[in-house]
Amino acid sequence: MKRIFQLFTLGLIALTSFASYAESASEHASKGSRHSALASAHSTTASAQVASGVVAVPLLVVGSTASASQAVGESLIDAASGKHKIDKHKPLEITEITITVDRSPADQMKKSDKKD
């Protein structure tokens, strides 16, 4: 009897460990539904939009260092030192568009089909 309980316990423990991660296992499928949920939520408000972000490039640092060459230059270079600097008091512009990761392949195919 004791052995049966032990085996049962171990089995359930193993199942519990897997079950605790089951929720996140649906993440890939959910990306499409996230995009759809956001799109339908925003369709009820006139001003807001939702879009997929394809690529993000840091907005900083005009060029002297090799590592900074991939960034978009818009920030300030200190005239005296020639070094990059951040204007710590300057508020930054933020788009009103809700940007999300790109659609899943399945969702993208559905979207493409609708166009045809």
Place this chain on the structure above:
Amino acid sequence: MRYFKSLILTFALLFSLNTFAGSQQNSESKFSAEEVASFAKSVEKYAAKQGARAFIIARLGQPEKDLPRGFQFTHTAIAVYSQITLDNGNKAKGYAIYNLYQNADNPEKSALMTDYPVDFFWGVESLKAGIIIPSPDLQLRLIEAITSGKNQALHNPNYSLISNPFNNQFQNCTEHTLNVINAAIYETDDMTRIKANTEAYFTPQPVKVSRFKLALGNWFAKGVSTEDHESKIQTTSFTSIGRYLKEFGLMKEAVVYEDGEVSKLF
């Protein structure tokens, strides 16, 4: 009857350990899409108002009462002010977030992913954000570390929820964030140097979970290991990163953002 009690106890312990799950990418949203989008946008606007080009961002993915003492958030990453090209070809300005996420189908492994605030906060337990804004100089170095790919060079895909920040046997999202911060500070991707300096200057968060529970997690929960620890279990937390930056004069502010209001992180 005694065995039944043991069974219930074991379940309770495992569930309580597993609720302290941190770096998984969020899947289901507890709040409406509009609520999450609005909150995410307000966090972006708060950081932008402070002029933050790069900041450390955190979310609460589990009920706060289930977290071990000393932990306020469950997932940490780096947000960088960016020009984002949209799928329609237009360009927009906002924050992109550089994450280490635990793999959903293989919890012992992780992957680096870039996403956006609404993705980051999707599925959170509370509409509550941790925000640490580094000093302007460190912001600049963080951006350089990311644009030069140091975050990728430093990624160790072997995941443990309670990874030891003093070695590189395992990594979780918060330790990865700390590694990138130190890579930025020391302008290096030499992991040996980064770990030596972490041990010299960083104070991790002790994990106040019973040895029995940790042993159970070690044996049965994928993505939880104590192999990289010696006698004391300690890991990186969002708050310990804030204290580290403050101690060395590298922090502008550390706040908790909730309901449109901010309070001090510590």
